[in-house]
Amino acid sequence: MSEYLDNNHVDTFGIFLVEKSQMCPGLYLPFLFVSSFHWGYKRFNADTKKFVSHINKEFVNAANLILVPIIESSHWTLLVGNLKNKVWDFYDSLPKKTHRAILPEVISHLYEDTTTSFATDIRRWRIRKIKQVPTQKNSVDCGMYVCKYMKAVIQPEAVVWADVKDWEDNMAKFRAEFAYAILSTTIK
Numbered sequence: 587m588s589e590y591l592d593n594n595h596v597d598t599f600g601i602f603l604v605e606k607s608q609m610c611p612g613l614y615l616p617f618l619f620v621s622s623f624h625w626g627y628k629r630f631n632a633d634t635k636k637f638v639s640h641i642n643k644e645f646v647n648a649a650n651l652i653l654v655p656i657i658e659s660s661h662w663t664l665l666v667g668n669l670k671n672k673v674w675d676f677y678d679s680l681p682k683k684t685h686r687a688i689l690p691e692v693i694s695h696l697y698e699d700t701t702t703s704f705a706t707d708i709r710r711w712r713i714r715k716i717k718q719v720p721t722q723k724n725s726v727d728c729g730m731y732v733c734k735y736m737k738a739v740i741q742p743e744a745v746v747w748a749d750v751k752d753w754e755d756n757m758a759k760f761r762a763e764f765a766y767a768i769l770s771t772t773i774k
Contacts, residue, residue, distance in 0.1 A: 591729025593622045596655050596662065598768060599733040603653075603740065614740040617651040620696065625656055628695050641700045651740060654696065655732050658688050662728040664735045665689060672706055674713040675739070679722045679731035681715070689713055720753040727757055734760065 600619040607614045624637035641652075652667035663685050664677040674693065678685050690709070697708050722731055734753060738745045753760070 718747040
């Protein structure tokens, strides 16, 4: 757990969040999670609808947010759809314009696979780059940052990103907690 996280790791964390929200209603804002494989399999022209089959009008209407972790060119970023305000928020632990360039294609692909689920065209929503988020100082922690971003944005209280400064110092602890959660949990 001291290296780069792959799709399985980030998806496992997302599933942990979903399961925890089901066990403890009200702990988090209502959210939908999109597997990172949805975007990843697109490159192989594979059937990607299976990764978003849980997204329908009922769940979209009940949710506040949609979490879309993205892996592109060995770098993780997070796209968060605010379903109430109809805006996309983009989180990047190594901010570069090239990381943002893929977003319209990711959103279009999601829309194509879930067209009837949304009341509006999610491709037309504005994309905001969220500033002052914690950033990494190495080349391997982007997956952990995406996991931390996901957990932070679903909290009932809005995150004041300028106050979050200890992620880099505590990354080894975060990785150990994540590894422990994986080892001590049986996913059904």
